[in-house]
Amino acid sequence: MSLKEKLVSSFMAFEDTVDVHSSVHDIRTEAIKTFEAEGFPSKRQEDWKYTSLNSILKHDYSVFPKNENALEFKDIKKYFIHEIDSYKIIFIDGKYSSHLSQTTHDGLDVCLMSAALTKPKYKVIIDNYFNKIAKKDGLSSLNTAFSMEGAYINIPKNKVVEKPIQIIHFSTGNEAAVMLQPRNLIVVNENSHVQIIERHQSLTDNPVLTNSVTEIFANKRAIVDYYKIQNDRQSASLIDNTFINQKQESLAKVHTFSFGGKLIRNNLEFYQNGERIDSTMKGITIIGDKQHVDHNTLVHHIEPNCESHQDYKGIFDDSSTGVFNGKVVVEKLAQKTNAFQANNNILISDKASINTKPQLEIFADDVKCSHGCTIGQLDESAMFYLRSRGIPEKEARALLMFAFSNNVLDSVKIPEIKNRITKIIANKLGVNIGFDL
Amino acid sequence: MLKINNLHASIEDKAILKGINLEVKAGEVHAIMGPNGSGKSTLASVIAGKEEYEVTEGNILLEGEDIEELAAEERAHKGVFLSFQYPIEIPGVSVTNFIKTAINETRKAKGLEDMPAKDMLKMIREKSELLEIDRKFLSRSLNQGFSGGEKKRNEIFQMAMLEPKLAILDETDSGLDIDALRIVANGVNKLKSKDNAVIVITHYQRLLDYIVPDFVHVLHNGKIVKSGGKELAHELEAKGYDWIKEEVNA
Numbered sequence: 001m002s003l004k005e006k007l008v009s010s011f012m013a014f015e016d017t018v019d020v021h022s023s024v025h026d027i028r029t030e031a032i033k034t035f036e037a038e039g040f041p042s043k044r045q046e047d048w049k050y051t052s053l054n055s056i057l058k059h060d061y062s063v064f065p066k067n068e069n070a071l072e073f074k075d076i077k078k079y080f081i082h083e084i085d086s087y088k089i090i091f092i093d094g095k096y097s098s099h100l101s102q103t104t105h106d107g108l109d110v111c112l113m114s115a116a117l118t119k120p121k122y123k124v125i126i127d128n129y130f131n132k133i134a135k136k137d138g139l140s141s142l143n144t145a146f147s148m149e150g151a152y153i154n155i156p157k158n159k160v161v162e163k164p165i166q167i168i169h170f171s172t173g174n175e176a177a178v179m180l181q182p183r184n185l186i187v188v189n190e191n192s193h194v195q196i197i198e199r200h201q202s203l204t205d206n207p208v209l210t211n212s213v214t215e216i217f218a219n220k221r222a223i224v225d226y227y228k229i230q231n232d233r234q235s236a237s238l239i240d241n242t243f244i245n246q247k248q249e250s251l252a253k254v255h256t257f258s259f260g261g262k263l264i265r266n267n268l269e270f271y272q273n274g275e276r277i278d279s280t281m282k283g284i285t286i287i288g289d290k291q292h293v294d295h296n297t298l299v300h301h302i303e304p305n306c307e308s309h310q311d312y313k314g315i316f317d318d319s320s321t322g323v324f325n326g327k328v329v330v331e332k333l334a335q336k337t338n339a340f341q342a343n344n345n346i347l348i349s350d351k352a353s354i355n356t357k358p359q360l361e362i363f364a365d366d367v368k369c370s371h372g373c374t375i376g377q378l379d380e381s382a383m384f385y386l387r388s389r390g391i392p393e394k395e396a397r398a399l400l401m402f403a404f405s406n407n408v409l410d411s412v413k414i415p416e417i418k419n420r421i422t423k424i425i426a427n428k429l430g431v432n433i434g435f436d437l
Numbered sequence: 438m439l440k441i442n443n444l445h446a447s448i449e450d451k452a453i454l455k456g457i458n459l460e461v462k463a464g465e466v467h468a469i470m471g472p473n474g475s476g477k478s479t480l481a482s483v484i485a486g487k488e489e490y491e492v493t494e495g496n497i498l499l500e501g502e503d504i505e506e507l508a509a510e511e512r513a514h515k516g517v518f519l520s521f522q523y524p525i526e527i528p529g530v531s532v533t534n535f536i537k538t539a540i541n542e543t544r545k546a547k548g549l550e551d552m553p554a555k556d557m558l559k560m561i562r563e564k565s566e567l568l569e570i571d572r573k574f575l576s577r578s579l580n581q582g583f584s585g586g587e588k589k590r591n592e593i594f595q596m597a598m599l600e601p602k603l604a605i606l607d608e609t610d611s612g613l614d615i616d617a618l619r620i621v622a623n624g625v626n627k628l629k630s631k632d633n634a635v636i637v638i639t640h641y642q643r644l645l646d647y648i649v650p651d652f653v654h655v656l657h658n659g660k661i662v663k664s665g666g667k668e669l670a671h672e673l674e675a676k677g678y679d680w681i682k683e684e685v686n687a
Binding site: 379380381382384385386387388389390391392393395396399400402403404406407433 | 485486487488489508509510512513514517518519521524525527528529530535536538539540541542543546578595599
């Protein structure tokens with residue numbers, strides 16, 4: 001039985017565990033039909049031309065983890081940004097861990113999707129927002145069909161949430177192979193500000209496939225800062241589908257740091273439904289071995305006077321492969337749009353490759369749109385310069401690579417995240433030097 | 438300190454150095470002059486260990502040790518310093534972070550602990566004052582957007598921080614106005630001691646008014662064709678290089 005067949009046939013068993021009379025269930029039923037019709041994407045589809053899921057779909061994934069597994073904080077502390085006080089929504093093998101989490105209902109909701117999907121008091125929000133901007137393609141529909149657990153965050157008006165929120169999914173590897181479908185809903189109301197850190201971490205080398213969907217609503221003048229730390233084991237793969245709907249004068253920023261995992265696909269889509277909106281997406285990708293990271297972004301400029309900024313840096317070693325596909329759509333109404341896109345890459349090895357493809361679809365005539373992509377190698381004269389000062393080859397290389405990706409970190413507002421990313425990069429590059437700049 | 442014997446070097450099979458012999462003792466300042474394309478910068482790069490050049494014959498001894506097989510960083514750890522003619526711009530690496538990394542990597546190679554932050558700061562302060570470098574300058578990206586004079590001062594600042602045994606200044610005077618030239622030369626002179634040596638590579642005699650050499654060598658077509666005292670530099674300034682070429686060809 002293929003994974004697709006297994007998933008479709010599991011849906012009935014899943015229905016036994018949920019309230020089939022809720023409106024959400026109609027959405028789920030519709031979604032499983034879409035998944036059944038579309039299935040997993042193949043390389044024949046334009047958007048998936050350079051990313052094949054075949055190698056990760058062949059495992060016999062367990063689609064409902066059977067066991068309740070526990071973890072001790074001390075054993076997994078290093079995966080948290082533990083230097084700061086934060087809210088935490090923690091899952092172990094797809095199940096909520098109250099032991100590791102720190103949620104709240106005190107003036108804001110930082111809690112569980114499963115609660116939001118079942119309790120009456122959340123019904124209005126769910127009806128208004130749930131599955132409203134998630135794409136109706138095969139992968140997102142698959143997630144929607146099995147949507148049950150994940151983070152639910154609702155920030156009321158005029159609230160600056162001081163503590164960042166960490167959403168971490170751990171996989172224990174207690175089962176041979178696990179597929180997870182986390183579903184997050186984040187609603188940030190007028191004038192509010194929230195910072196979110198998301199991470200997926202498996203703890204053994206048993207295969208894990210995560211197909212995650214996150215819907216974010218940044219309402220009028222809201223500020224959303226979202227950090228994705230992707231530094232998983234090479235047995236883990238991640239398909240991250242993130243959809244952001246922005247209202248006027250809102251600001252949404254997503255930083256994606258991709259260092260680990262076997263295969264990562266980031267589908268990141270911004271929809272600008274209002275004027276004077278700013279959408280920013282930045283990423284650093286540093287991979288090696290046979291790792292594969294694919295950034296597929298979309299910014300949909302719908303109304304006038306908005307901006308978008310994209311800046312992705314990639315460093316590829318060994319036989320790793322990268323994809324950047326950045327689509328910017330500027331509707332006819334969206335005059336005075338400023339849209340910038342940059343994708344710069346360094347190939348360290350002859351076997352590494354990157355496919356980069358900017359896609360601009362502009363229907364308005366008074367706009368500023370720029371895009372640029374570069375693919376290069378490390379500058380040998382710079383290498384000699386550093387080495388002539390006593391900096392060994394490996395460290396010199398690392399310093400240049402860090403310098404290359406450094407400006408992406410400028411916009412990271414939480415110093416502890418910046419430090420952590422810096423350390424992960426040093427570790428990834430196998431050096432022990434401070435990049436403190 | 439440095440002994441170069443019959444050094445031949447080439448790049449992409451093109452011979453540039455064709456039998457250089459040179460001995461530099463501790464406490465000495467040597468000037469290497471010569472027309473464009475004579476091999477001056479190549480000599481500097483070969484001593485510092487640039488990999489594009491292939492040594493085809495001869496050897497380079499640093500304190501008696503053949504350094505040919507050593508990587509650039511290993512030569513640096515042994516006290517070789519090259520002030521670049523065209524310092525490289527490295528966006529994203531600050532001057533301070535760069536020099537800290539260089540010092541601590543050199544210490545690591547010698548089995549020493551990192552320099553304590555306090556000592557590092559003190560040293561940076563002292564040496565930047567010596568080169569009249571503004572503190573703000575130190576947090577800027579290495580050489581990025583620096584003027585010609587700033588780049589060269591930054592090179593000598595690095596030299597001051599790294600305290601090399603053998604400093605090679607490759608066309609350090611090019612692109613410097615007279616004030617910057619004085620600052621740079623003053624810095625070099627203050628760093629000079631009986632235990633270290635300096636090789637000044639220059640096209641013009643100007644710098645040698647400030648950094649006075651003990652010996653002057655003329656490089657032509659990959660060979661040292663004439664050596665003398667500091668007066669040779671004046672002679673070259675007055676007469677140009679043509680007479681040397683004629684002498685050689687005669």
